[in-house]
Amino acid sequence: MRSYLAVLLPVAVLLLAGAVHLESARTQAYRAELRTGLTDQLDAQRAQLESRLMGLSLMMRGLEAAIDAAPDMSQERYKALASVMIRNHPEIINIAAAPDLVVKYVYPLAPNKSLLGLSYDQLSGQRAAIELARKSGRTVVDGPLPLLQARQMGFILRAPVFLSGADAVAGNGTGAGAAKGDRFWGIISLVMNARDFYLSAGLFNHDAQFDIALRRKAGPGRVGEVFFGDPAVFDQQPVIDEILLPEGRWELAAVPAGGWPVHAPDYLRSRLVMALLALVILGLSAFSLHQFRSQRRAKQRLLGAINAINDGFALYDAQDRLILCNQKYRDLYKKSADTMVPGNTFEHILRVGVARGQYPEAEGHEEAWIAQRLEWHRRADAELEQQLAGGRWLKIAERHTEDGGTVGFRVDITELKRAKDAAEHANKVKAEFLSVLSHELRTPLTVILGFARFLSDDKISPALRALRGNLEAGADVDAAVRARIDDYIAEVTKRAGRIEQSGNHLLQLINDLLDFSKIEAGRMEMEAEVLPLALLTDDVIEQLRGAAEAKGVALISDVGDVAAYADPIRTRQVLFNLIGNAVKFTDEGHIRVTARREGDLVAVSVADTGCGIPEDKIEHVFLEFQQADSSSTRRAGGTGLGLAIARRIVEMHGGRITAVSRPGEGSTFTFTLPAGDMRSASFCAA
Numbered sequence: 001m002r003s004y005l006a007v008l009l010p011v012a013v014l015l016l017a018g019a020v021h022l023e024s025a026r027t028q029a030y031r032a033e034l035r036t037g038l039t040d041q042l043d044a045q046r047a048q049l050e051s052r053l054m055g056l057s058l059m060m061r062g063l064e065a066a067i068d069a070a071p072d073m074s075q076e077r078y079k080a081l082a083s084v085m086i087r088n089h090p091e092i093i094n095i096a097a098a099p100d101l102v103v104k105y106v107y108p109l110a111p112n113k114s115l116l117g118l119s120y121d122q123l124s125g126q127r128a129a130i131e132l133a134r135k136s137g138r139t140v141v142d143g144p145l146p147l148l149q150a151r152q153m154g155f156i157l158r159a160p161v162f163l164s165g166a167d168a169v170a171g172n173g174t175g176a177g178a179a180k181g182d183r184f185w186g187i188i189s190l191v192m193n194a195r196d197f198y199l200s201a202g203l204f205n206h207d208a209q210f211d212i213a214l215r216r217k218a219g220p221g222r223v224g225e226v227f228f229g230d231p232a233v234f235d236q237q238p239v240i241d242e243i244l245l246p247e248g249r250w251e252l253a254a255v256p257a258g259g260w261p262v263h264a265p266d267y268l269r270s271r272l273v274m275a276l277l278a279l280v281i282l283g284l285s286a287f288s289l290h291q292f293r294s295q296r297r298a299k300q301r302l303l304g305a306i307n308a309i310n311d312g313f314a315l316y317d318a319q320d321r322l323i324l325c326n327q328k329y330r331d332l333y334k335k336s337a338d339t340m341v342p343g344n345t346f347e348h349i350l351r352v353g354v355a356r357g358q359y360p361e362a363e364g365h366e367e368a369w370i371a372q373r374l375e376w377h378r379r380a381d382a383e384l385e386q387q388l389a390g391g392r393w394l395k396i397a398e399r400h401t402e403d404g405g406t407v408g409f410r411v412d413i414t415e416l417k418r419a420k421d422a423a424e425h426a427n428k429v430k431a432e433f434l435s436v437l438s439h440e441l442r443t444p445l446t447v448i449l450g451f452a453r454f455l456s457d458d459k460i461s462p463a464l465r466a467l468r469g470n471l472e473a474g475a476d477v478d479a480a481v482r483a484r485i486d487d488y489i490a491e492v493t494k495r496a497g498r499i500e501q502s503g504n505h506l507l508q509l510i511n512d513l514l515d516f517s518k519i520e521a522g523r524m525e526m527e528a529e530v531l532p533l534a535l536l537t538d539d540v541i542e543q544l545r546g547a548a549e550a551k552g553v554a555l556i557s558d559v560g561d562v563a564a565y566a567d568p569i570r571t572r573q574v575l576f577n578l579i580g581n582a583v584k585f586t587d588e589g590h591i592r593v594t595a596r597r598e599g600d601l602v603a604v605s606v607a608d609t610g611c612g613i614p615e616d617k618i619e620h621v622f623l624e625f626q627q628a629d630s631s632s633t634r635r636a637g638g639t640g641l642g643l644a645i646a647r648r649i650v651e652m653h654g655g656r657i658t659a660v661s662r663p664g665e666g667s668t669f670t671f672t673l674p675a676g677d678m679r680s681a682s683f684c685a686a
């Protein structure tokens, strides 16, 4: 939990910082938008104010022109002019003209009668503006200031009048702004109510969406004085516009009503969206973290398991680059272990190993060996054994993975290999020993058998034949001696018969041992040909018929027209063993030999009605020197090798031999061989 917090907390902090930044950016953007809107509105406001002032100024210029034309106009004339001029300007309180700075004309006259004759020299507070107008030759806006007329604030516009033409020549114009040769006539003063002026200039007309303020920047009066609106507006980073007066400057400032907004209008909604987004991101982060952790845990477990196994393990990707291998893998291939780093290809690692003499089998034909090894690696479907420098042997198993990579196992089979080699060697030595021994035994045995046969048959020995002849011819031989001689001959032949019987048994044993050792040494050769089984069976039955008949057992061949493709001598040996056993172990009833075709095989069965084999012994009878029942076998004679040899012969043909039996009822032995085509059998063709 704590480790999750360690990751998720910074993510949360980052998200929060991001959200704060985003909101501030949105607020900034909103303010900028607001400011642009405000700038446009303020511009319109400035234009209105300027045009209003310009209108007043032009009007005064008109009056100035009229005075220039008639400097001594009558009061009526002045009244007529002024009344027309101020008709559409309700803010104007009066408009006065003061030649030589003494008020001579004023309109409307009635409320302002007291002004007539007023010398501006008496108005110390307004002298500066008057002087400025005279000097600059331009209209000066003075105010707002307390007006004389009423207790109200107002503006006074002062416009200097210079006479041109004939009137001017007589005068001595001193105005700095006057044309050369113009004579200063006096001042026209326009007094207006400040509030009405603001009203006419639209300053109160705005729909209260922003606060507005005006201050003086240059001109008569205190520079910087805020004379309209709340002075605080100037402290709130307002939008500022400059109003150019004929003489002097004002600054018009505006801020949104109530100040600049702290947030964008829909900030709560966007906060909610951001909070939801943050929750989703945090959730996803927690989920990914969990996935990442469990994947890492699984990977670590897998790596731990791979490293724990006692065999070499390596995994290569589809491009045959090493992804991972365990320590055992590196330990096995010591000479190239340093190249076993992820990213190196199998071929590269192999080549380094070959160059460093890791594979003795590659010596002298390195390229060919590498090509062969790479081919096996690419196929990845075989298991092979590999010898390493130092004598160790590995079993290599490689398989393709689903994504086209290759996974490989290396099992150290050195001990196994040594044991197998030793066992094979011992077996070979044993087989050779048996072979030599059997051969050496057979030679004297044949001699013994020959002589035993000679002794057992009283008609073979010439000496005995002569003795018998003498005995039969001579009458002078005592009957008792004659009887003794006959007894002696009978005993010798009887015992010689025993010697022959045991000798034959011994010979069979030696022959079986020879066959067996041949098979063990891999020296038994087979030569297959098409073999009509009926002929072969009949031949074997014929040989065994005597023994069968002696026991009163019937021998029946029911083989039919089937052929095997097999070695004739060895097939005969198998048949002889099976039918021979059947005769041996059957005391009454019959023995039947059958054969049938089963696909590509022929199955031959030998069924008897003999003593049978107990179920738990059935598998053992095919093993070397194994007999089902030693007492009956002893009675019947045998080596315990016949079925073992028969099994090997059948298996060498690619067939199988099986037995089913019921003790007391009989046994059936069946073996299969590859089927042969009867039409091509040499016997039939002949």
Ligand code: ADP
Residues within 6 Å of the ligand: 577, 581, 582, 585, 608, 610, 611, 612, 613, 621, 626, 627, 628, 629, 630, 633, 637, 638, 639, 640, 641, 642, 643, 644, 667
């Ligand atoms: P053996 O030379 O002893 O006959 P085999 O390998 O031919 O050696 O047979 C092994 C044993 O299998 C026999 O000793 C006998 O116990 C049993 N056996 C083989 N054939 C038969 C059969 N037809 N009926 C009963 N037992 C049999």
